[in-house]
Each structure stands twice: as C-alpha cells, then as structure tokens.
Amino acid sequence: MNNNILSISNVTVKFGGLVALNNFHINVRQGGISGVIGPNGAGKTTVFNIITGVYRPNSGSVKVNDKELIGIPTHVIAHHKVARTFQNIRLxxxxxxxxxxxxxxxxxxxxxxxxxxxxxxxxxxxxxxxxxxxxxxxxxxxxxxxxxxxxxxxxxxxxxxxxxxxxxxxxPSLLLLDEPAAGMNPTEKLALQELVKRISEQKISVLLIEHDMRFVMNLCENITVLNYGSVIAEGPPEIIQTNHEVIEAYLGSDIEDDFNIKETLNASR
Amino acid sequence: MLDFTQAIIDGIAIGSLYALIAIGYSMVFGVLQFVNFAHGELFMLGAYFVMLFLTMGAPLWVAILFSLLSVGTIAVVIERIAYKPLRKHSRLAPLITAVAMSLFLQNIIQVLFSPNSLSFPINIPGNIVTLGELFVRIRDIGIFSLTLLLAFLLELFLFKTKAGTGIRALAMHADASKLCGVPFNRTVSLTFFIGAVLAVIAGTIQGMATNQIFPLMGVNAGLKAFAAAVLGGIGEIRGAVLGGLVLGISESMLVSYGLSTYKDGFAFVILILVLLIRPQGILGRTQLVKV
Amino acid sequence: MMDFLNYSQLPFIMFSILAIQAMSLQLILGGTGLLSLGHAAFYTVGGYTSAMFTVFIAPLIGIHDTTLLLICACLIGMTGAAFTGLLVAIPCLKLRGDYLAMATLGVGEIVATVFKNLDFVGGTRGFKDIPKLGSPLLIFSIMLVVCFFIIRFYKTNLGYAVRATRDDEISARSLGINIYKTKLISFLIGSSLAGLAGVFYAHTLQFISPDEAGFYNSVVLVLAVVIGGMYSVMGSIFGAFIIVIIPEILRFIPQLINPYLIFMSEKGFLLPSLIPVIDSILSNRTLIFSVLVVIIMLLNPKGVASLFERINKMRKTNE
Incomplete structure (x- = not known):
C-alpha cells in the first residue's frame, strides 16, 4: 500500500486531433499540497476535468484512494470524497x-x-x-x-x-483548486495562502493549479510542470525553480522575473 | 408511390408559407436568442393591411409595398417598446410581452375589422395541370419559386452587403460585434423589419390563395412556422426553409392518409422527434459549454 | 352582500386553481430553472383523466360517496399528469435551455390535438357533464397545503439540489448532485400538482376543453410565476391573484369611462363617431389585459418579489 491519495498514470486525452494530455502522471500524497503549473492551454484544467469525470481520457488510469475513477459519472465522484473549485467562479x-x-x-x-x-x-x-x-x-x-x-x-x-x-x-479528502488566486490582490493572496495551509492541516490533500509562482512555490511540496499536454518537470519547488529547461524553454522570461522577485524577497528576509 | 409524390406536391405551397414565416423567427432568434411569439401576427397583419389598401383603391403592387412598410414599421416599433427595455433583465420577460403583443394584435384587429373571416378582394385561381397522373397547381409552383427566390435574395443580402454582414456578426457574438462598430439597435431593427417583410408576403399569398382572412390566422401558422424554424435549426435561413418544406409536406402526407384531424399536433411530434435525434435541428450548429 | 359572495365565488375558485398551477410551475421554472411552455398540458391531462374516471369508471365500480370519489379523482388525475410528465421528461430533459422550451411547447399542442380526436370525451367540443365535486373552501385549503409543501420542499435536500441545478449545473454535479434525476423529480412533482389543479378545474366547472392545453394557457402560467417574482412561491400566488382579479376589474371600465367620452365629444375634443370604437376597444378585456401585461412587465421585469427586496434594501441603507 502506498500513501498516495491520488495517483494518475499514463493518461492521454485527445480532442479530435489535438492532444490535450499526453501520457500524464501525477501522485498526490495523503495530506499534502501539490501544484500543477504551465502556460495557458497546457492542459492543466483538463487534469481536473479528468479527475472529476467531466471528460473521459482515451487511456490511462485515475485512482483516488486506490479506487479507479475512470468511467464514473461526475456526481458519483463527489461520493468518493473529491471536491473541486472552478477557474471561472461557479457559485x-x-x-x-x-x-x-x-x-x-x-x-x-x-x-x-x-x-x-x-x-x-x-x-x-x-x-x-x-x-x-x-x-x-x-x-x-x-x-x-x-x-x-x-x-x-x-x-x-x-x-x-x-x-x-x-x-x-x-x-472531501482531496480538494482540487483551479487557479484559486486568479484576480486577487497581494493581500488577498496571502490570506488565501493561509487558508489553503489550514485546510491541508485538517488532513485534506490539496491539488492546485496556479499561475502565480510565488503562491505555488510557497505552498506546494511537489510541483508538476505541464507544457503542450506533457509533463516536462516535476519535484519540490527548489528543483523546479532551478530547472533551466522549465524556465527558459517553457515558462518564458516573465517567470524568471517572478523568480527574481522571490529571491530578492528571500534575501530581504 | 403516386400518393406519396402527390402529397409532396400538395405540401409544397403550404410548406413555402411556413418557410417564409419561419425565416423571421429564425433570424430574430439568431440575433437576440429570443423567440418573437408575436411574429405569427405579422403574417395576419400583412394580409389585413394589403386588403385595407386594396379596398382603398390602390393597385396590388402599391398595396403590397405599403403593407410591407407599415407592418415592418409595426414590427420595429413593437421591438422598441416591448422587447428592447427588457432585453437585459431576463429571458422570460420579453417572451411574455411577445405573447401579450400577439394577443393585442389579434384583438385589435377583431375590434377594428371583425372577429369573423373576411373575403380577400384578389385571388389567384388554382388552375391545375396534369403531369402524367399527378395534379399540379400552377400557383403552387409560383409560390414555391417565389419562396426560393426570396430566400436566395436574403442570403445574398446577408453575405454581400455591409448591413447583412452586421446581422451575421451580431448573431455570432453580440458583444464583439458591438466593439467592432456594428450598430446594435439599428441592426436588430433591420432584422425585425426583414422578418416582417417575409411574413407580410406570406400573409398576402395566403389571402390570395385561400381567398379569406381572419384575425386568428396567425396563431396556427405562427406556431407551426416556429416549429419549422426549430426543426430546420433555428438561426439558419436555409434551415428555416428546409424545416418549413418538411413540415408542409409531412402535413399533406398526413392528410392524404386521412388523418387530417391530427394535423395540428403532428408538426410538434416531428419537432420533438427531430430535437431528440439532433437537438440543434437539422441544419443547426452545436455550441460547446466550457468547464 | 350575498350577491357579492355569489359573484365572487367563481373568481375565488379560479384564483385558487390558478395559484396551484402557478406554484406547480414555479417549482419547475423558478425552482429548477426549466423553462416549460407546455405546463397547461399536464393540467389538462389531470382534468381529463380524473373526469374519465368519475364519469365512466366510478359508476361501474360503484363509488358513489363524494368524498371517496374526490380522493380517487385527485389520485388518478395526479397520476395521469405525472405519467404524462414522465413521458415528456425522460427524453426532453436531455435538451438544453431554449430547446426544452420549444419541445414542451409542442407537448401542449400535441395533448390538445389528442383530446380533440378522442370522441368519447367530447372531441373538439370538450368534455361535458362532469359531476360537481369539491367546495371553494376545500380548493383554497388545498392551495394552502400545496404552498406549504413547496416551501418545505425547498428546505429539503432535494430542494437544495433543485436550486443548485438551476443556478449552475456543472458545479451542482461536482457537489455530487445527479442533475438529471433532480430535474426529473422536480418535473414529476410539478406536473402532478398541475394535474391536481386540473382535477378541481374539471369538477368545479363540470367541463373541460382540449384547448385548455394550448400555448396561451401555458404562457399565462409563466406570467403568473414571473409577475410575482420567479424565485418566490408566494409570488406565484400573488401572480395568480393579479391574473384573476384584473379581468374582473376590467368589467367595470367601459361604464366608468363612457360618461367622460360623451362629455369630451360634447366639448368637441372627440369625434362622436369614435365613441363606439373606443367602447368596443375598452370592452375587449383580452386587449386591455395584454396591454396591462406589457406595462406591468416593463415597470417591473423581475416581479413583485424583487420590488419588496428593493424596498427592504432601501430601508436598510437608510438605517
């Protein structure tokens, strides 16, 4: 037995000719906070839609608590203690x-x-x-x-x-947050960061998608980087931060600025 | 097989009328996502206005022209008064005012003219020619070709003129087209006007062919034309024409099998069946909902 | 006084029946967010099936006790309507938004056509000589019970599921709500309550016509729900009240205005030949009613309930 609450392996999703996810895999530890990052259109939200049964992948497996979820309709998946939020708020x-x-x-x-x-x-x-x-x-x-x-x-x-x-x-025992900090100002982001931390203290595992690098780096213990539907890097924040492939080839120079800000922040502490 | 072909021929004329009315429903729905339930009444008004101008001594073409202009204006005014202020609030409010306007038009005509049917001053004779064993009314061929011609001209207008492109742009994305400088209110009015023009032509043909008009003639025709528009794929001109013809022909088949009393409900049986197989109608396009 | 009571009895009954119908539609339209333009069909089916029972079957099996007869009629009417609702809902609830409205509109017309072709229930002339059952007070209390039922319904798990489905299907699903089942249940409850209203209609007027299922009646129900405020059950009762009371008031309008018209024509402001025209316009109640509906909608597109909310808000901001 492993202590992964969520494990996705070999998931491929195609929309017509477009490959939205190619051989995707991720593991989320029980009680941990993990993140998925990547440029727009990299397939991040598709990951959530696969877990919650909105789309059915062409191949692969999605297991929550060692139970296969593929083929189960969305409303039943909620019974397996998976909950999510949406990128465009749906209240x-x-x-x-x-x-x-x-x-x-x-x-x-x-x-x-x-x-x-x-x-x-x-x-x-x-x-x-x-x-x-x-x-x-x-x-x-x-x-x-x-x-x-x-x-x-x-x-x-x-x-x-x-x-x-x-x-x-x-x-839920697994909470999926789709860009929770989008459109928030820095103070609100800090408050949200605290909230997510307190949620994970209650033994709820969190998987989040986010664009704000500082937010992700501060919270997540494990980060998966997606581009064009493929995993290009994974690991703890320190490794991702120094992964030049991620920075140069996929996330572009903006992110480097973000990293610099973080470094200056760290330095000033 | 002969009955079958004969039924198709018999259904073409009524199908063409449904098609002409359905285009109005379809265009308005395409632009505003709103069903103008008062549209069937424009068909009735058209016939009454032509009759009014004819009895005042105008020649037929003048009567039709004046009727087009006045009913078109009425349609635009109704839109401005009863639909436009409600557009933002909810989808249901304009739907209710539309039905209220339709009741208003029916009753005002009943009061001003007569609740009973009146005879139309001009009629087209229903001369029949035989083609082998089939009977064809010459006027049916005329009605059918006129419908196709009008639909063709409308498509030409929509695709080749600036105003027509505006209508199409509005139908695809209202906000984006507003940003691109399409005059929203004017384009909506134009859409209502065009729909009214086609309904008036249909009403005039109906008056001339059956030789009688009555205040409630728009109710049934309107509902069936609406069914036709949905059937063909609402928002599509070709869909409306196809839907109208399909409906007209299937009704005439029902009649040829001696089930004419079921005619009124049958249109909707077909409608529901088509929606179940193709929810967007025969020629309609699907829209994706994004999570 | 007795005169007034006699005169107001029928409007009172019609109000109670319309209120039951409006609330049953409120559940589907305001509660679940399904636009049904064929709700009158269920009401007609309820009326017809129960009347078929009381006219043809009850004498055969020997039910003569009026209370028992009424209970059976209600059950059968509701079952008939719910069954029709099921037949409609199973395929049509898969359709989205406007297309559902279009399909349900068709249902009303189809039901009307079917009853027009059933000769043993009177065909196009309508079903006559239905026994008289139920009293105004009974119908009114049933209305109160239905109102209470729907208010409680919204507080149950299904009530929450229904409202969640109305507001956002995708997030409702992600919270574990089976939206198809939820819609189906709400549609069934709504159509069976409409059937109940139909039972009382048929057995009070002792007559029901196939035209009851038509499009206009369904729109009147939508109107009742919207006038009062879509999301409020009480609003539907209020809407039904308005719809019944306005035509009754309109009866007096021509007599009221006629003296002024004559006065104006004497002063030369008005051509005397126009007086009968204006008179006939004013005495056409549907005409005036339709104009009033447009005015009401323009003044208050979100219904009376929102008016109260606005007043409350104003009061709060003043405090």
Missing amino acids: FANMSVCENIMSGACIKREGTFLSSLFMLPNSYKKEKELWKKANKLLEFCGLEKYKDSPAISLPYGMQRKLEIARSLMTD
Whole structure:
C-alpha cells in the first residue's frame, strides 16, 4: 500500500486531433499540497476535468484512494470524497451565502427527503448539525458577515473563498483548486495562502493549479510542470525553480522575473 | 408511390408559407436568442393591411409595398417598446410581452375589422395541370419559386452587403460585434423589419390563395412556422426553409392518409422527434459549454 | 352582500386553481430553472383523466360517496399528469435551455390535438357533464397545503439540489448532485400538482376543453410565476391573484369611462363617431389585459418579489 491519495498514470486525452494530455502522471500524497503549473492551454484544467469525470481520457488510469475513477459519472465522484473549485467562479448566483454552503451537503442528506419535508426529529437533528458545520466553515473562511447576502453580491476574493467553503462542505479528502488566486490582490493572496495551509492541516490533500509562482512555490511540496499536454518537470519547488529547461524553454522570461522577485524577497528576509 | 409524390406536391405551397414565416423567427432568434411569439401576427397583419389598401383603391403592387412598410414599421416599433427595455433583465420577460403583443394584435384587429373571416378582394385561381397522373397547381409552383427566390435574395443580402454582414456578426457574438462598430439597435431593427417583410408576403399569398382572412390566422401558422424554424435549426435561413418544406409536406402526407384531424399536433411530434435525434435541428450548429 | 359572495365565488375558485398551477410551475421554472411552455398540458391531462374516471369508471365500480370519489379523482388525475410528465421528461430533459422550451411547447399542442380526436370525451367540443365535486373552501385549503409543501420542499435536500441545478449545473454535479434525476423529480412533482389543479378545474366547472392545453394557457402560467417574482412561491400566488382579479376589474371600465367620452365629444375634443370604437376597444378585456401585461412587465421585469427586496434594501441603507 502506498500513501498516495491520488495517483494518475499514463493518461492521454485527445480532442479530435489535438492532444490535450499526453501520457500524464501525477501522485498526490495523503495530506499534502501539490501544484500543477504551465502556460495557458497546457492542459492543466483538463487534469481536473479528468479527475472529476467531466471528460473521459482515451487511456490511462485515475485512482483516488486506490479506487479507479475512470468511467464514473461526475456526481458519483463527489461520493468518493473529491471536491473541486472552478477557474471561472461557479457559485449558485440566486442563493444566499449560507444556502450555497448548504448545497454542498446534498450528498450528506441523501435519502432524508420525506423526513426533512415533515421536519421529523431525526432529520431535524441532522440538519441542525449540518448548519452548525456550515457556520463553522463560514467562520473558517472568513465569511460570517456575508452570511445572508446573495452570493453574487460578494467581492471577488470572497466569492473564491465561498466556493472553497462550499466544496469543503462535502467533507472531501482531496480538494482540487483551479487557479484559486486568479484576480486577487497581494493581500488577498496571502490570506488565501493561509487558508489553503489550514485546510491541508485538517488532513485534506490539496491539488492546485496556479499561475502565480510565488503562491505555488510557497505552498506546494511537489510541483508538476505541464507544457503542450506533457509533463516536462516535476519535484519540490527548489528543483523546479532551478530547472533551466522549465524556465527558459517553457515558462518564458516573465517567470524568471517572478523568480527574481522571490529571491530578492528571500534575501530581504 | 403516386400518393406519396402527390402529397409532396400538395405540401409544397403550404410548406413555402411556413418557410417564409419561419425565416423571421429564425433570424430574430439568431440575433437576440429570443423567440418573437408575436411574429405569427405579422403574417395576419400583412394580409389585413394589403386588403385595407386594396379596398382603398390602390393597385396590388402599391398595396403590397405599403403593407410591407407599415407592418415592418409595426414590427420595429413593437421591438422598441416591448422587447428592447427588457432585453437585459431576463429571458422570460420579453417572451411574455411577445405573447401579450400577439394577443393585442389579434384583438385589435377583431375590434377594428371583425372577429369573423373576411373575403380577400384578389385571388389567384388554382388552375391545375396534369403531369402524367399527378395534379399540379400552377400557383403552387409560383409560390414555391417565389419562396426560393426570396430566400436566395436574403442570403445574398446577408453575405454581400455591409448591413447583412452586421446581422451575421451580431448573431455570432453580440458583444464583439458591438466593439467592432456594428450598430446594435439599428441592426436588430433591420432584422425585425426583414422578418416582417417575409411574413407580410406570406400573409398576402395566403389571402390570395385561400381567398379569406381572419384575425386568428396567425396563431396556427405562427406556431407551426416556429416549429419549422426549430426543426430546420433555428438561426439558419436555409434551415428555416428546409424545416418549413418538411413540415408542409409531412402535413399533406398526413392528410392524404386521412388523418387530417391530427394535423395540428403532428408538426410538434416531428419537432420533438427531430430535437431528440439532433437537438440543434437539422441544419443547426452545436455550441460547446466550457468547464 | 350575498350577491357579492355569489359573484365572487367563481373568481375565488379560479384564483385558487390558478395559484396551484402557478406554484406547480414555479417549482419547475423558478425552482429548477426549466423553462416549460407546455405546463397547461399536464393540467389538462389531470382534468381529463380524473373526469374519465368519475364519469365512466366510478359508476361501474360503484363509488358513489363524494368524498371517496374526490380522493380517487385527485389520485388518478395526479397520476395521469405525472405519467404524462414522465413521458415528456425522460427524453426532453436531455435538451438544453431554449430547446426544452420549444419541445414542451409542442407537448401542449400535441395533448390538445389528442383530446380533440378522442370522441368519447367530447372531441373538439370538450368534455361535458362532469359531476360537481369539491367546495371553494376545500380548493383554497388545498392551495394552502400545496404552498406549504413547496416551501418545505425547498428546505429539503432535494430542494437544495433543485436550486443548485438551476443556478449552475456543472458545479451542482461536482457537489455530487445527479442533475438529471433532480430535474426529473422536480418535473414529476410539478406536473402532478398541475394535474391536481386540473382535477378541481374539471369538477368545479363540470367541463373541460382540449384547448385548455394550448400555448396561451401555458404562457399565462409563466406570467403568473414571473409577475410575482420567479424565485418566490408566494409570488406565484400573488401572480395568480393579479391574473384573476384584473379581468374582473376590467368589467367595470367601459361604464366608468363612457360618461367622460360623451362629455369630451360634447366639448368637441372627440369625434362622436369614435365613441363606439373606443367602447368596443375598452370592452375587449383580452386587449386591455395584454396591454396591462406589457406595462406591468416593463415597470417591473423581475416581479413583485424583487420590488419588496428593493424596498427592504432601501430601508436598510437608510438605517
């Protein structure tokens, strides 16, 4: 037995003639934070879509907790304790913040329809517990004061946090974050970084896709670099940072600037 | 086999009328993603306006021209008053006002003219020629060729003129075309106007062929033409023409098998069957949803 | 007083029935986000199937007790409507957005055509001589029960699943919600409740016509849901109230305005020959109603519920 919660091996995805992922592989340790980086169109989001069953790969295997997930429909995959957020935030726009989080508890309440319709004691008790948990999550993500406001009225950064809170409500053991820091200012990014750390402290493994190098380097213990659907490098941040192939050939000079900033930051500490 | 061919020939004329009306539905849907349920009423209005101008003593071509202009203007005004202010709010609000406008037009004609049917002053005789064992009405051939000609001219307009390109651009991506300088409101109005023109022509033909017009004539024709537009692939001119013809011919087949009382529902049976096999219609294009 | 009660009985019943229908559509349209333009079809099916039972089958098997008859009629009407709903939903729920609306629009027309061709239930002339069952108060209380049911429904797991599906199918799926099943259940509940409304309609008016399934009736239901605010159950009741009450008020308009018209023509502002034309326009209730609908929608495109929200917000910002 290994202690990998997620292991993907030999996954190839083709859309018509385009190879979106070529022989992709990744392993995520139980309780760890891993990252996938790469330029736009490298196939990062496709990785998430493969794990959550949105696309079916042409070949390969995706295992969560040693269970094969390929061929299982998306809504069943949530039952295997996999939760995700989306690159373009997908909240339930016409529901309040609370209700958004409670929607995450749908699987937990399955089969209680009639008893909760008539407010029978056992489901009443269960619902009360779930509300307690939802309130805890609100606090955890710093959303208490928005509790009853409609989800779309939240500021951008808060919407991202709400999406994370909603996916945490399903009690995942693997959380997939698709560009969680996109469009955030530096302060918000720092807060998010803390949040992700605290999530992983709760024995929830995190796999994230991100463009912000500082964010990835600070958080992830393991990074996989994708380009044109292929893995070109993998390893801990220090190795990726010094991998010249990654820097020069694939990530371009911008990233080097990013690295320089980081080095200056480190130096100034 | 003979019955079958005869049914096709009989269905072509009504199919052409469906096609002409369906083009209006299709173009408006293409541009605004909105079903103009008052469109069938423009068909009825067209016939009434032509009749009105004819009884005032105008020659036929003047009557048709004036009717085109006035019904086209009515269509544009309806769009400005009842749909445009609601465009941003929800998809349902303009749909409801469209149906309300359609009720309004039906009832105003009932009040101003008569709730009963009126006879149309001019009619095209239904001379029949025999081709072997088949019977063909000469006027049906005329209606069919006119429809094809109009559809061809419309395609020419859409692809060869600046205004037509604007309509196509708007249909593909409203925001991007606005940024490229396509005048949004003017183009939408133009689309409604063109749809109205074709509906008026269909209404006039209907009046001249059946020799009677009535305030509710647009209801059934409108709904079926809508079915035709969806059937062919809504948003596509050729789809609308094809859908109209398919519908007209299949209805006339139903009649030739003695099931004419099922005619009204049949259009929708075909519609649902086609949607189940090809959700985007016969000639429609699919749109991908990105995760 | 008695006069008023007698006069208002029918509008009261129609209001309760329309409210049940509107709420049943609210569940599908506002709750689940499925645009159904053929909802009147389920209501018609409910009315017809229950009437077939009370007219043809009940005397055969010897049910004469009116309470039992009504209960059976309700069950059969709801089952019939739900069954039709299932037939429609299984294929059509795979269609997206507008195409679902187009297919359901067709369903209404198909149902109307089918009943027009069934001669044993009266064909195009409609189904006559249905026994009278149910009282205004009963129908009103059923309406309250339905309202309570739907409000509670939204608080259950299915209610959350339904609303999540409405707002974003992709993230609903990622949270473990089977969206097809969710839509199917909501469609079934909605159509069976519409069938219930149909049962009361048929057994109160003692008549039902195939035209009830037509497009306009379905749009009136959509209107009832939208006027009140799509996402609110109470809004649908309010919408039904407006739709029933406006035509009743419009009855008095011509008499009210006629003296002014005559006055104006005497003063020379108005040609006397125009008076009958204006009179006939004003006495065409559908005409005035359609204009009012356009005005209401223009003034308040998101429904009355949003109006209350706006007022609340204004109050909050003032505080």
